[in-house]
Amino acid sequence: MGEEIRVLYFGTARETTGKNEELLTAEDTADLRHQLIQKYPALGKIPFRMALNKELLKADAPLNNNDIIAILPPFQGG
Amino acid sequence: MGEEIRVLYFGTARETTGKNEELLTAEDTADLRHQLIQKYPALGKIPFRMALNKELLKADAPLNNNDIIAILPPFQGG
């Protein structure tokens, strides 16, 4: 049921989840987002975007096995 | 008959007059401009502004003894 993906956490999402990365199974990014907020309720309170294989997502997308999803709080470089 | 002033030449005005500076006598800047073009006809062909005691002139002005007038072709710094 769903694809096995690697999820990377950055910025405050690292502190919120206590993890740099983990393997999860999800149907698509909407499903993943839902699971993440269930698993880490505090993650529901910080604004974040997702990148799929280094490409910033503008809308929810399907997932494939071995995809890499990054959880990206607002950028703060500069 | 007029005030004795020091006239400084810069940029192409130096090449045109063959001088870095000279002492001249003039009533005011309009009179000076007229004299200069009489003396150095080629100076009438290059656009130049004048500075009176390091202050760029926006209009003709009276002169006093020992004033310094600079003949300034268009600036080219940078």
Place this chain on the structure above:
Amino acid sequence: MKNRYLVRGPITPLLISELLTLGNDDAGTGAVSIFIGRVRDDEIDGKRVNAIEYSAYDEMVVKEADGITGTIKSAFSDVRSVIILHSTGVVRAGEASLFIMVTSGHRDHGTRACRHALEMVKERLPIWKKELF
């Protein structure tokens, strides 16, 4: 340097001197526009910032910075080279964490491209900071 866009620790004066020599052999360059970002000792909630620790999604930084460089070069035809460098790890107050340099034939495209690159760096590079007090 971790890759061509990221360096571990501060961007030191020595490194900046070296970066400035890039493009010195291009006598068609008439304008060099540079922006250096430094860590400020701001006061936050009554505490003075001592340093900032930067973290980055390295691989995506490379992809995005490649994109920024390409966008700049297409948008400003007079631009001859673009260098973007950002720190990761700890950078203390007063030290530099960002260096952008654009060389161009003339000043107009160069100064605008440098400012544009700066805005895109802030908007598009996946980099985060954490203040240390």
Place this chain on the structure above:
Amino acid sequence: MKNRYLVRGPITPLLISELLTLGNDDAGTGAVSIFIGRVRDDEIDGKRVNAIEYSAYDEMVVKEADGITGTIKSAFSDVRSVIILHSTGVVRAGEASLFIMVTSGHRDHGTRACRHALEMVKERLPIWKKELF
């Protein structure tokens, strides 16, 4: 240096390194905006420019550059320091003849002030050039 705005000959990489350290002790500076103007090896009437010889009305340069610095500081309140340096005499193609550096708390005033200073330098400083082939 002939005065604080004019230097005889090119603005060398060593001099630029030194200028960059000015303001390094001000940890309230978050942005350093720099413009470096260089002599291009342009082709004019089929001849390649080898160098430019700059001449200046030194005393008036000081007065005008003081004015530019004052104008910049009043117009951009976040600006902390302004450095303007121009060459006189011979500067060869590839060498720098102009250096402008603005330090500021944040990027917005700094980048705009640097560009504004550059435009005013071109418009207001009594400096002339002569191409050498």
